[in-house]
Amino acid sequence: MGLFTKFDGLAAGRAELGALGIDPFAVKIEKIISPTEGIIHGRHTILAGTNNYLGLTFNPECIASARLALENEGTGTTGSRMANGSYSGHRNLEKELAAFYGKRDAIVFSTGYVANLGMISTLAGPGDVVLLDADCHACIYDGCRLGGAETIRFRHNDAEDLAKRLRRLGSRAAEALIVVEGIYSMLGDRAPLKEIVAVKREFGGYLMVDEAHSFGVLGERGCGLVEELGIMDDVDFIVGTFSKSLGCAGGFCVSNMPELDLIRYASRPYIFTASPAPATIASARQALRILESGKDLRQKLHDNAARLHAGLAALGYTLGGPPSPVVAVVLEGKVEALQFWDSLLKLGVYVNLMLPPATPNGVSLIRCSVSAAHTSEQIDAVCAAFAKLRTKA
Amino acid sequence: MTEYDRILADLIKGLAPFTNGKTVTENTELVGDLDLDSLKIMELLLFVEDSFDISIPVSILPDVKTVGDLAKQVEKILGNA
Ligand SMILES: Cc1ncc(COP(=O)(O)O)c(C=O)c1O
Numbered sequence: 521m522g523l524f525t526k527f528d529g530l531a532a533g534r535a536e537l538g539a540l541g542i543d544p545f546a547v548k549i550e551k552i553i554s555p556t557e558g559i560i561h562g563r564h565t566i567l568a569g570t571n572n573y574l575g576l577t578f579n580p581e582c583i584a585s586a587r588l589a590l591e592n593e594g595t596g597t598t599g600s601r602m603a604n605g606s607y608s609g610h611r612n613l614e615k616e617l618a619a620f621y622g623k624r625d626a627i628v629f630s631t632g633y634v635a636n637l638g639m640i641s642t643l644a645g646p647g648d649v650v651l652l653d654a655d656c657h658a659c660i661y662d663g664c665r666l667g668g669a670e671t672i673r674f675r676h677n678d679a680e681d682l683a684k685r686l687r688r689l690g691s692r693a694a695e696a697l698i699v700v701e702g703i704y705s706m707l708g709d710r711a712p713l714k715e716i717v718a719v720k721r722e723f724g725g726y727l728m729v730d731e732a733h734s735f736g737v738l739g740e741r742g743c744g745l746v747e748e749l750g751i752m753d754d755v756d757f758i759v760g761t762f763s764k765s766l767g768c769a770g771g772f773c774v775s776n777m778p779e780l781d782l783i784r785y786a787s788r789p790y791i792f793t794a795s796p797a798p799a800t801i802a803s804a805r806q807a808l809r810i811l812e813s814g815k816d817l818r819q820k821l822h823d824n825a826a827r828l829h830a831g832l833a834a835l836g837y838t839l840g841g842p843p844s845p846v847v848a849v850v851l852e853g854k855v856e857a858l859q860f861w862d863s864l865l866k867l868g869v870y871v872n873l874m875l876p877p878a879t880p881n882g883v884s885l886i887r888c889s890v891s892a893a894h895t896s897e898q899i900d901a902v903c904a905a906f907a908k909l910r911t912k913a
Numbered sequence: 914m915t916e917y918d919r920i921l922a923d924l925i926k927g928l929a930p931f932t933n934g935k936t937v938t939e940n941t942e943l944v945g946d947l948d949l950d951s952l953k954i955m956e957l958l959l960f961v962e963d964s965f966d967i968s969i970p971v972s973i974l975p976d977v978k979t980v981g982d983l984a985k986q987v988e989k990i991l992g993n994a
Contacts, residue, residue, distance in 0.1 A: 654955070664971070672968040675959065685968045882952040 540855070542862045544873040554578055555767075555893040560870060566898050568828075568888045569872040573737050573845050574817045575893020576767035576810065582803040586768075589802035601795045602784070609801035614772070616808055621743055621758060623774040627784060628801075630793050632732050632761025633659040635771030637666055638789035639728070639759060640699065644669035649696040651685055651725070653677065653711070655704050655880045660730065666788075669697070676704075676880060679715035686723035694724030702734030702745035706879055706887065708846030710734075713745055717754040728757040736765025737845055742811045742818055762800075766807035770796045821845055821892040824899050828890055831903035835910050840885065848874070849886040849906070857884035860909060867905040920965075920991070921984040927964055928980065931957050939981035967991060 537543050551559040555575035556567050576582055589609065597604055610628055617626040629635035640663030644650045648669040652660055655676040664671040675681040686693040698720060700711045713729065720727050731744035739747030742765075746755045756777060762770035773780070784790055796804075810817070822843075829843035840848030851857040854875055861873040864886070874885040888902065914922075925937050932947055943949050949957065958969055961983065967990045977983050 661971070671971040673971060688966060688968050877951050882950070 537858070540858060542858050544858065544861055547865075547870070555891055556895075556898055558870070560865065563866075563868055565865070565868045565870050566894075566901055567870050568890065568894070568898075568902050569870055570891065571733070571764040571889050572767060572891045572893065573733075573765045573821055573889070574767065574807070574811065575891040576765070576807045576817075579767070579807070579810065581810065582767065582806045585806035586799040586803040589798040593798035595799075596797045597795045599794055600791055602791045604795070606795070607798055607801070609798055609805065610795055613801055613805050613808075616805060617772050617774055620741070620808060620812060621774045622752065623758070624776045624778070625780050626772050626774040627780065627790065628796065629771040629773070629790060630796055631769055632730075632759070632763055632771035633662075634789045634793060635759050635761065635773055636660050636730060637663045638787040639757060639773045639783065640664055640697070641667035641789065642783050642787040643667070643726075643728075643757075644697045649689060649692055650699060651682060651696055652699040653701065653704075655706065656699060656701060657705060657730065657732070658878075660699050660701075677709065677712055679712055679719050682716060683719045683723065686719065686725065689723075696725040697728060698725050699728045699730070702729055702731040702738065703844055703846060704841075704880075705733050705846065706874055706885060707840030707848045708733075708844035709841035710745055710844070713749050713751060713755075717751050720754065726756040727754065728759060729755050730759045732759070732761045732764060733846060735760040736811050737818065737821065740815075742815075762804040762807070765811065766804050768800050768803045768807065770800055770804055817892040821890060824892065824894045824896070825890045827896065827899045828888060828902060831899070832906055835903070835907055837906065837910070840887075845890045847888045847890065849888070851884045851886060854884050857886060860886055863909050864905055867908060869902050869905045916991075917984060917988050920987050921981065923964070924961065924980055924984050924987070927960060928957070931960075937980055939979065939984070941980045942978055943980065943983070944978070961987065965991065 547560060549558045549560055555572045555577045558565055558567055593607060597607060601610060614626040614628050618624060629638050636659040640660060644667045646668045650664045650669045650671050651674055653676055654673040672685055674685050689696060700716060703710055729746055734744040736742045738745045741747060746752055746758060757773055757775045759773045762768050825845045826843045828847050832847060832849060833839055838850040840850055851860055857873060864871055872887040874887050876882040879885055921939060928937050931949060931953060941947060943954060962969055965987055973986050977986060
C-alpha cells in the first residue's frame with residue numbers, strides 16, 4: 521500500500537464534486553466588506569455562516585486596540601510563552617477572563633482547537649478515562665487521542681447513558697473527565713447540563729464544558745450556558761474560543777482548580793507552539809470588554825436568531841434544533857444539500873454546508889449562523905432565498 | 914465452550930438486525946462484508962455495549978475489522994472488569 525493510497529477515497533469525493541461543478545470547500549471571499557457582507561464570485565453576498573456571533577470583527581474599538589498593539593509590540597511573538605516569555609497582554613487577558621467568569625485563574629492558548637488539545641491531553645493520560653458526548657467537536661476527540669486516555673463516548677445529550685457508563689467504571693468514575701459542549705456546533709442544540717451535573721454529583725468525576733458557541737451568546741453576562749443554568753460551581757473547567765464571539769483567534773480555559781497553573785508546564789500544545797500575536801490579544805481583550813459592558817449585542821443576536829428560525833420553520837424546513845445562533849436546515853441527501861448550498865450562494869447568501877461524516881447521525885446540513893450585526897432586512901433576505909428554493913423543490 | 918465462543922455466539926445472534934439476512938461467522942467483516950456505514954457501526958456498538966453492559970473505548974475501533982475482532986475486544990473488556 522502506497523503512502524498516498526489512503527487518499528483514494530478523498531480523491532474520489534473531490535472528483536464527484538468536480539463532476540457536479542460545485543466546490544463548497546474552495547469558496548473564495550474576494551472582498552470582505554463587513555461582518556455580514558462580502559463579495560464572492562463577483563457577487564455581493566450576505567454572510568450567514570461565519571460564527572461571527574456578536575459581529576465584532578470590524579468593531580472600531582477592537583481595531584484601534586489591535587492597531588495600537590501592532591505598532592507598539594510588533595507583528596508576532598515569534599515563539600511560545602515557555603520559550604520566549606509572556607507579553608503583558610497574555611497574562612492580563614488571563615486575569616480578565618478569570619475575573620469575568622469568577623474563577624481562580626485562566627490559561628490562554630493559541631486557538632480554541634489548541635485549548636481543547638492542550639487541556640484534555642494534559643489532564644487525561646494513559647490509565648485515565650475521558651467520557652465525551654458522541655457529538656463533541658473533533659478537537660475534543662483529538663485531545664483524547666493525544667493524551668492517550670481511555671476514551672468513551674456516550675449518546676448525544678443523554679445524561680442517563682453517561683450515568684450508565686460512569687456506573688460501569690466503578691471506582692474509576694470518581695477520577696474520570698467528562699467533556700461536553702454548551703451549544704453544539706452542528707445543530708445548535710444545547711447540552712442538558714443540569715442533568716449532567718446531577719450525574720456528576722452522583723458518580724463523581726470532573727466536568728469540562730466547551731462553550732465555543734455559547735461564550736458571549738448565553739447567560740446574563742455572556743459567560744455561556746453554564747452561567748445561564750446557574751451551575752458555575754459545578755463545572756470544573758470551561759473552555760472557549762476567541763474566534764467566534766470575540767471575532768479574532770485564540771482559546772482559553774478557566775478553572776478554580778489550584779492545579780490549573782501546572783497544566784502549562786505539562787501541556788505540549790501550550791509549550792510547543794507560538795503564543796497569540798499582540799494585536800490578536802489586544803482585540804480579544806477589547807472584545808471581552810465590549811461583551812462585558814452590556815446585553816445589547818446579545819439581545820440583537822437572539823432577536824435575529826429567532827427571526828431566522830421562525831422564518832425557515834414557517835417555510836416548512838426541518839430544523840436541527842430550537843432557536844439558537846446556529847440554525848441548521850436538515851436536508852435529504854448529500855447531492856441535494858450540495859445543490860441547495862450552491863443555489864443559495866448564487867442567490868447571494870453564504871452559509872455552511874455540512875456533510876457526513878462530520879455531521880451527527882449522518883445527516884446533510886445547511887448550517888446558518890446568525891450575527892448581532894445582521895440587519896432584520898438581511899435576515900429576511902436570507903429567508904427569501906430559502907423561500908425561492910422551497911418553491912423550486 | 915470457552916468465554917470467547919460464548920461471546921461470539923451472543924454477538925452473532927445480536928447482529929441479526931444489522932446483517933440483512935446474511936450469514937455471519939467469526940471472519941465476517943463489518944464494513945467489507947456487511948456493508949455497515951459509520952452510522953450503522955455506531956448503532957451496532959451501542960447495542961453491543963448495552964447487551965454486555967460494557968463501554969467500548971473509541972481507540973480500539975481501528976483494530977476491529979471482523980466479528981471475531983469485536984468478540985476478542987468484548988472478552989478483553991469483560992476480563993478487565
Ligand atoms: C466546539 C468547538 N470547540 C472548539 C473549536 C475550535 O475553535 P478555534 O476555531 O478557535 O480553533 C470549535 C470551532 O469550530 C468548536 O466548534
